[in-house]
Amino acid sequence: MVIRITTVPMRITTVPVRIATVPIRRGRAPIRAPRPDGRLVRRGGTVLNPRMPHRLDTVDDPVPPPARAAEAAPRQTRRYAQKRDAILHAAAALFNEAGVKGTTLTDVARSVGLMTNSVTYYYRRKEDLAAACFLHTIGVLDGLVAQAEEAPTAPARLQRLLDLAVAHRAALAAGAEPDIAVLNDVRALPAPQAESVFRAYNALFRRLRGLFDDGALDRQDRNARTHLLLSVLHSTRLWIGRYEPRDYARAAQRMGDLLIHGMTAPGSAWNPRLLPEPARPEESEVSPEAFLRAATILINQQGYRGASVEKISGLLKVTKGSFYHHNDNKDDLVANCFARSFAQIRAVQDAAAEAGGSGWERICTASATLVRNQLGPGGPLLRVTAFSALPEALRTETRRTMNRLTERFGFCLVDGMADGSVRPLDAGIAAQLVSSMVNAAAELPAWVPGITPETAAGLYARPLFLGLFAPAAVAAQAGTAPRS
Numbered sequence: 001m002v003i004r005i006t007t008v009p010m011r012i013t014t015v016p017v018r019i020a021t022v023p024i025r026r027g028r029a030p031i032r033a034p035r036p037d038g039r040l041v042r043r044g045g046t047v048l049n050p051r052m053p054h055r056l057d058t059v060d061d062p063v064p065p066p067a068r069a070a071e072a073a074p075r076q077t078r079r080y081a082q083k084r085d086a087i088l089h090a091a092a093a094l095f096n097e098a099g100v101k102g103t104t105l106t107d108v109a110r111s112v113g114l115m116t117n118s119v120t121y122y123y124r125r126k127e128d129l130a131a132a133c134f135l136h137t138i139g140v141l142d143g144l145v146a147q148a149e150e151a152p153t154a155p156a157r158l159q160r161l162l163d164l165a166v167a168h169r170a171a172l173a174a175g176a177e178p179d180i181a182v183l184n185d186v187r188a189l190p191a192p193q194a195e196s197v198f199r200a201y202n203a204l205f206r207r208l209r210g211l212f213d214d215g216a217l218d219r220q221d222r223n224a225r226t227h228l229l230l231s232v233l234h235s236t237r238l239w240i241g242r243y244e245p246r247d248y249a250r251a252a253q254r255m256g257d258l259l260i261h262g263m264t265a266p267g268s269a270w271n272p273r274l275l276p277e278p279a280r281p282e283e284s285e286v287s288p289e290a291f292l293r294a295a296t297i298l299i300n301q302q303g304y305r306g307a308s309v310e311k312i313s314g315l316l317k318v319t320k321g322s323f324y325h326h327n328d329n330k331d332d333l334v335a336n337c338f339a340r341s342f343a344q345i346r347a348v349q350d351a352a353a354e355a356g357g358s359g360w361e362r363i364c365t366a367s368a369t370l371v372r373n374q375l376g377p378g379g380p381l382l383r384v385t386a387f388s389a390l391p392e393a394l395r396t397e398t399r400r401t402m403n404r405l406t407e408r409f410g411f412c413l414v415d416g417m418a419d420g421s422v423r424p425l426d427a428g429i430a431a432q433l434v435s436s437m438v439n440a441a442a443e444l445p446a447w448v449p450g451i452t453p454e455t456a457a458g459l460y461a462r463p464l465f466l467g468l469f470a471p472a473a474v475a476a477q478a479g480t481a482p483r484s
Contacts, residue, residue, distance in 0.1 A: 084122045086112050089178035092133045100130045100185040100303075131193035133181035138200045140180055141233070144168065145208055154214050154469060158229075159256040165233055166240065166252035173245040183234065184385040188303035205230065205447070212468075220448055221472045224459040227447040229468065231440035232259070232433055238384065238399075239406075239432045254426045255433070262467035263413065263430055264360065265423040270462050270473075272364040274372055275351045288336075290316055291326050296337045296382045300442050303385075331394070334386060338398050341381040342405060345370065345438070349408050359416025363409060364465060367434055368457035371441045375453040380442035406435040437464050 090111040094103045105126050109116045123129035148161035171177040186197050209226040217225070232255070243251055264270070294315045298307035309330060313323045327333045352366035374380045384402065387395055410431035416422025437460070444451050444460060451459060458473045 092181040137180040162252045170245040170248040185303040235436035272368040275369045337382045358421035360421030363412035374441040409434045
């Protein structure tokens with residue numbers, strides 16, 4: 001049997017279809033057009049698609065969330081947090097080495113094996129990343145203060161804080177903990193980021209100031225001593241590396257002994273006589289001295305990056321051309337600012353030695369004079385926080401010079417122990433505390449409102465030599481008499 005299959009052509013005809021609108025049933029209000037926020041609402045006001053509740057995650061974003069949904073912050077999973085922390089710690093090390101100005105997001109990305117756009121996924125701008133590093137540092141310090149507050153007495157709390165801070169530094173040296181950012185370039189941050197960092201630091205300052213609430217100190221005394229203590233804590237990283245990490249705890253005990261009990265031997269009193277201020281070099285609007293002083297003021301206030309050539313020239317009301325007539329570049333200017341500051345310290349140390357007296361008298365006279373000069377017309381000295389702005393070769397030499405000047409304070413203390421005016425102590429660590437105190441005096445007006453060159457030594461230098469918990473100086477002793 002044969003089966004034959006025949007194909008038949010087919011024609012497909014399109015038929016128009018009319019879709020009729022169906023009226024809404026009686027009793028149901030028609031739906032209005034969507035509102036600007038996308039929600040649908042009936043005429044009676046019933047919301048058909050209510051807004052979802054606020055997201056439930058409790059982890060803070062590294063930067064404020066963008067306004068557009070397409071730029072919303074990513075979900076913060078464990079993997080996200082691990083990468084974010086790796087970026088944070090790598091950036092802290094780079095900021096400490098080269099400063100915020102000398103570090104790019106590309107540098108950070110390279111150090112953690114990522115592309116630059118991977119870093120911006122976590123921190124959109126370098127300033128956001130820098131602020132996060134600074135806030136992390138403040139958070140670490142605040143945590144140490146919180147632990148120290150559990151000790152029963154104020155001296156015990158101070159010693160506990162030093163022990164914890166130095167133990168943390170030992171963990172960093174051993175590689176057990178990642179480094180934290182030094183608070184050098186905070187003032188160089190733009191307003192939004194700087195404000196959040198300053199708020200956190202002010203909160204830390206107020207919390208630490210509670211250490212001195214038990215005594216009869218007024219607000220000026222407590223602020224001055226808190227600033228002194230924080231300056232000592234910050235500067236520890238500059239000299240603690242002279243010791244083996246296993247000996248850091250011993251160094252903390254000696255720091256605590258010095259800060260709690262002071263340096264004076266029985267029979268010695270705080271009565272320094274301020275040395276006369278040296279004749280200042282001529283300072284016309286365009287003199288080298290004028291540029292150095294203006295640059296020092298701006299770098300101390302706004303950091304290296306914040307003190308631009310335009311701002312330095314503007315402070316002196318001269319053109320940028322005048323700046324470059326006196327300075328080859330900004331790095332050379334910073335190096336010259338350090339040289340100017342070192343010359344001032346050296347001159348005061350020499351004058352105190354020539355004036356004679358016991359080791360105690362010489363160290364007190366030199367320290368009180370330098371603190372006064374910081375707030376006087378010849379000041380300020382350049383803060384050591386500007387070290388990171390210098391090229392590597394200049395940075396090494398500058399640190400070496402600073403260490404040599406610090407050792408000169410140690411000579412006075414050793415002489416004092418020999419003549420009985422200074423109690424037995426660790427002269428090396430004591431000299432570092434004196435140097436830190438002198439250097440940080442430039443910021444006293446910001447933390448101790450109303451302080452003057454005449455009262456600065458009594459409010460700020462005196463507690464280091466007599467102990468942070470020593471009674472306040474009476475009004476007649478707050479200042480010191482100039483040497484004739």
